[in-house]
Amino acid sequence: MSKTYYDPADLRKFGKISEWNPELGDKFFDYYGKVFEEGALTAREKSLIALAVAHTEQCPYCIDAYTKDGLQRGITKEEMMEALHVGAAIKSGATLVHGVQMMNKVNKLEM
Amino acid sequence: MGKLKTQSLQKRDSDLAKSNKQLDILSNGIFANGELPTFKNKISETNQFPLKAKKLEILQINVGYMCNQVCEHCHVDAGPDRKEIMTRETMQQILDVIKTTRAHTLDLTGGAPEMNPHFRWFVEEASKVGVKDFIVRSNLTIIRANKKYYDLPDFFKKYNIHVVSSMPHWTRGKTDKQRGEGVFDMSIKALQELNERGYGMPGSHLKLDLVYNPNGAYLPGDQATMEKDFKKALMEDFGINFHSLFAITNLPIARFLDYLIASENYEDYMYALVEAYNPAAVENVMCTNTLSVSWDGYLFDCDFNQMLELPVNSKSKHISEYQEELLEGRNIVISQHCYGCTAGAGSSCQGVVA
Numbered sequence: 513m514s515k516t517y518y519d520p521a522d523l524r525k526f527g528k529i530s531e532w533n534p535e536l537g538d539k540f541f542d543y544y545g546k547v548f549e550e551g552a553l554t555a556r557e558k559s560l561i562a563l564a565v566a567h568t569e570q571c572p573y574c575i576d577a578y579t580k581d582g583l584q585r586g587i588t589k590e591e592m593m594e595a596l597h598v599g600a601a602i603k604s605g606a607t608l609v610h611g612v613q614m615m616n617k618v619n620k621l622e623m
Numbered sequence: 624m625g626k627l628k629t630q631s632l633q634k635r636d637s638d639l640a641k642s643n644k645q646l647d648i649l650s651n652g653i654f655a656n657g658e659l660p661t662f663k664n665k666i667s668e669t670n671q672f673p674l675k676a677k678k679l680e681i682l683q684i685n686v687g688y689m690c691n692q693v694c695e696h697c698h699v700d701a702g703p704d705r706k707e708i709m710t711r712e713t714m715q716q717i718l719d720v721i722k723t724t725r726a727h728t729l730d731l732t733g734g735a736p737e738m739n740p741h742f743r744w745f746v747e748e749a750s751k752v753g754v755k756d757f758i759v760r761s762n763l764t765i766i767r768a769n770k771k772y773y774d775l776p777d778f779f780k781k782y783n784i785h786v787v788s789s790m791p792h793w794t795r796g797k798t799d800k801q802r803g804e805g806v807f808d809m810s811i812k813a814l815q816e817l818n819e820r821g822y823g824m825p826g827s828h829l830k831l832d833l834v835y836n837p838n839g840a841y842l843p844g845d846q847a848t849m850e851k852d853f854k855k856a857l858m859e860d861f862g863i864n865f866h867s868l869f870a871i872t873n874l875p876i877a878r879f880l881d882y883l884i885a886s887e888n889y890e891d892y893m894y895a896l897v898e899a900y901n902p903a904a905v906e907n908v909m910c911t912n913t914l915s916v917s918w919d920g921y922l923f924d925c926d927f928n929q930m931l932e933l934p935v936n937s938k939s940k941h942i943s944e945y946q947e948e949l950l951e952g953r954n955i956v957i958s959q960h961c962y963g964c965t966a967g968a969g970s971s972c973q974g975v976v977a
Binding site: 524555556580583584585586588 | 792793794796797835837838839841842843844845848849852853894898
């Protein structure tokens, strides 16, 4: 067994997920492929969203995959970093907005 | 990535300057231990082995390896220090072939073809013979490199040359990183000068196409989308027009192979090429309709095989003994670098093939 939880080479094996449950695996990959097709949003825009979400989800496989995908699409590092900041802003905003709950609780409990 | 090198692998006495060393790397490791299938085994799966040459359409002439740039990804290992230059005698032999060939396209490449001292003479003479599509692959910066090249846009126009130019990205940073500092600004200036002569303008018969190749260990994106992005950016930022964009995959040869190994990207890159293998691209792969002639007159299936010193599998091996009927139908010489031309939508000197 590997002594680390993540191995970059495992990303290549992602497709093997279907082997232990072809029906659900295939449905997932069909869905996944469809989502990333050009639609109301361009494939380029979707790639940047995926990159930002990959970071907020802290998925190393997804970060590798969508950094490479972005480069292939000619996306610049400046665009990539801006997308990350959107993710980071929402992530930190989501933390901070819970502060209202804290404030509500303090206000309720304190005399 | 470190600072751009200023010397060819050959000048640096690198092991990878030797074609047999490159072929060793491409045949061993992940391809010898069964991790990845060899190109021969892969195309055999779809009964496409042996790959055979069809009717000749493109005669690609490499007039020499000398270049004013030392691009990081160059499969030719070209540079100012390379002295291999086609002689006038070899050019004369090619002119004799052009008179009888069935090929409709003549494609001059290098190095920087314009640096060959007989370049202009050859273009003039070949034009007299009458070539349907006469391509010169220009790196653009040569046009601004020295006063003696300033009139190249007029020269190209005079002979109705189809200019195909390298442009790795529409941003300065990405371009200069691959091709050297200042390359982007010089390329923009050269493109503007070509536009001024009518090159690349909508509806113009003066063809100006750009070549995009990735700036690292990844494959090119969709050619049509990239073309749209390039057109939008170059028009908005610099008022530049061009006709088509060819998206070309970097092949694991010479300096790009050196980069892949040094940056520890070689195995991942080969996996990416093999995973993107497309049998439909094999059908139209460039070597099936192209013949490559080296600076010293030898014949190869493509410019990549020329650099790997893999000669054509035919009795007609040199331009001086050229027999087109012997070359058509020949078995193409292959190795693992061929995966570069069959990945995704495929790749050729004219862009995608599938």
